[in-house]
Amino acid sequence: MQQIYLKFLKYLATGLLNTAVGLTLIYSCMAIGLSDVASNAVGYAVGICVSFFVNNKWTFEQDRPTVAKFVRFVLVAGGAYAVNLWVMLTARDVLHIDHRLAQLFGVAAYTGVSFIGACIFVFRPKPAQ
Secondary structure (H helix, E strand, O other), rough: HHHHHHHHHHHHHHHHHHHHHHHHHHHHHHHHOOOHHHHHHHHHHHHHHHHHHHHHHHHHOOOOOOOOHHHHHHHHOOOOOOOHHHHHHHHHHHOOOOHHHHHHHHHHHHHHHHHHHHHHHOOOOOOOO
């Protein structure tokens, strides 16, 4: 059980790194004249790649990244985003929670769903031989 907590802490640290890289790129692209949308796309595209490679090597201690794992990672991120949006909108519109707090609930949901998906679908351990 202690191993899963360590993986989760590494996953959170990787998320902070991913956020820092993504935001730095977004603001850098905007500073050189790219549109907000293009800057955001660049930041998120690079950020998801950083997250994938760091999680593959450091968090989940996998041998090598593969295209199949990356596709699964993107699918999990998309599913987690859908859950994030559902939780945030439900908290805001159904439970009438302040929209700033509702965003935090969405982030927590995204983090939990994406971590579980990464553990059981993306970076699942190799079967013992």
